[in-house]
Amino acid sequence: MFNPFKRRTFLQAVVAVAATTTFGCSDDAETPEDSAGSPYFPQSLASGDPRPDSVVLWVRVEDAARAGDDLRLRLEVSPSEDFKTLVLDKTDLMARAEHDHAVKVKVTGLSARTTYYYRFSYEKDGQRHTTRVGRTRTAPAATDDVPVKFVFASCQDFIGRYYNAWQRLVQLDADLDFIVFLGDYVYETTGDTSFQSDGSGRSVRFSAPEEALPQGTGLTAFLAANSVSNYRDLYKNVRTDKQLQAVHERYPFIIVWDDHEFSDDCWQDVATYEDGKRDETQLQRKLNAEQAFLEYIPLDTAQASEGVIDVAQEPRFPNARIYRDFEYGRHLKLLVTDYRSYRPDHLIPEDAYPGTVALEHTLLSMALQTQPEAVKAAFQTDTFAYVDIDDAAYATQKQVLQGVYLSQAKAAGLTDAEAAQKAAQWVKGPVALYYVNQVLAAVNRALVIKPTADMPHGLAYAHMGKASLFNIQGSRYVVVKDTFDLFAAVKYQQTAGKSEDVFGPAQEKWFQETLTTAKNTWKMVVSSTSLSALIWDFRQQADISDPTLRQRFYFSVDQWDGFPTQKKVMLNTLKAQKVENALFISGDIHASFASVEEGVPTLTAPGITSGSIKSLASLALIGAGYATGAPVYQHAVTEMEKTLMASNPGLRFADADSHGFVMMEVKADETLATFHLIPAAEVAKDYSKRADSELEAKFTSRTFRVKNSDIQPA
Missing domain, CATH: 2.60.40.380 (Purple acid phosphatase-like, N-terminal)
Incomplete structure (x- = not known):
């Protein structure tokens, strides 16, 4: 022995x-x-x-x-x-x-x-x-005439899901120069049942749950990261995954944040969990999130000369700077932008009263001057008539409307005082008959206000899809495209562009200068959110009987569709300045898209694991009361790819229900983009314990050629 x-x-x-x-x-x-x-x-x-x-x-x-x-x-x-x-x-x-x-x-x-x-x-x-x-x-020298190969990916929710896409990338053993990760590296919530499940055993538990933000109630209660400790726990858990570790061990990453590194659908230091019920400006929480991100992500925001990067000295909100650019030889300039840190609020407030007239008669008339006659005529119908509810003649109606508002606000969780404050803020001034008459009729049809020929016409939030208080629908998601675009254009002009100032002055200056002076063959812009216009066009769907649905809708205005004027200005400026071979790569929306927007190619990566856009749209429509067999559900969800392709002529490819990543081969005369995709149903299965051939058999690939400002199948 x-x-x-x-x-x-x-x-x-x-x-x-x-x-x-x-x-x-x-x-x-x-x-x-x-x-x-x-x-x-x-x-x-x-x-x-x-x-x-x-x-x-x-x-x-x-x-x-x-x-x-x-x-x-x-x-x-x-x-x-x-x-x-x-x-x-x-x-x-x-x-x-x-x-x-x-x-x-x-x-x-x-x-x-x-x-x-x-x-x-x-x-x-x-x-x-x-x-x-x-x-x-390391990157090639600026003068090197070499091809560049990289992968871009996004959105890797850990809870209840497995990183099979990363495992597949390791299997391929591709000779990559780097990987671009477009944001949502972590998700700030633990057990949000609206999109997360820990049934598979993949979960995150905060070491200091008392420091987290409680959200929801009863069976839907969950926690959101709040303290530095909470945010660190997210990274610590995610980075224990062996598939993610293997990819990090093999390739350098270029990473940018999106919203979930701080808070879902955030803008600057403002969260959106309350959907406008209360002010969610959370500066300290934002700083805590940034600290954990900077501690755990291998990037250099301070442009240190060498040695240990002092995280304590890296700039933080409102002066954070993670936008930066990289040069890869003669053929690639990569611009990594920051969509979240400087952008303004969503154009339609979540707490907006649907009846409030957002564009009164004078502004609407000016906006309509350049519109086709058919559009002008549509706005002359009674649908757009409004009254000043503060007029003494409507005192009874105002009292009823405020009473209904108070009831709805308290049902949404506001206190009596909060509900009264909101009612006084919103139920006043110009209100659209289209909305308020529905409310009045439900109480007492005798109170309905009859439209007259001399009433002014305007655009209310209800006309853009806002149907209820404190709701993401009609504010951040499922917004009527045509009325929203008109409203956005007027706000843009009124504010000299500030209403859609996505990048902020300093980043915008860097963006323009870097793009216009770059001599590289390809100028690729990294955006955490997608530029592909995601439109549901139901105007010609005869099986949809509800006239309020037979319109064009944006699925999400949390992404670039929410800033339509600035998006158009940005893309058209590139053409005007003769920036050749510009290409946007993006993520966030959990789907695969290839499109040409305003003459500029754009590619969107699917999520590594996060719930597909098809599954999210399904939940949204079911939550809105539509059965899975309803025509609107069939067009919006079951046939989502077909509807999106028909609604956006620029779309070349759409896959709304797969996970994966995109591999890019950048050459002197073209760029090849290959989508590596696995069905969404496979995300809850752990393929790390199975034969490599099983995972390989689940993946398919689609390759597209980007050339001459177009995208076509290769």
């Missing part, structure tokens, strides 16, 4: 020999080493923001016995996988407790378009514990 002490000594000697053989003549080569990946590095490692001479490397170390201490690490970087030659051997790297022992290091002085290998190690009680070996690659 072995003496335990002697057995330990014997094993140490064996490992020491292996270490010497593997890692060459480093100073502590005789130190025992865990080369299979140490438990002290539960999130493995990652790299990001590759440039011709630098890259950012990331790791997090975890030692429960020293949770409050700063921990010393070693970083080795080598051009060879055997680490016989080191270009960096940093032995004094400190993982600070104040940053959850996460550390990112900017390594400089590297050679262009070169593969490097790296590893971190942590020594405890004389034992050296080492990460798995990471691989990264």
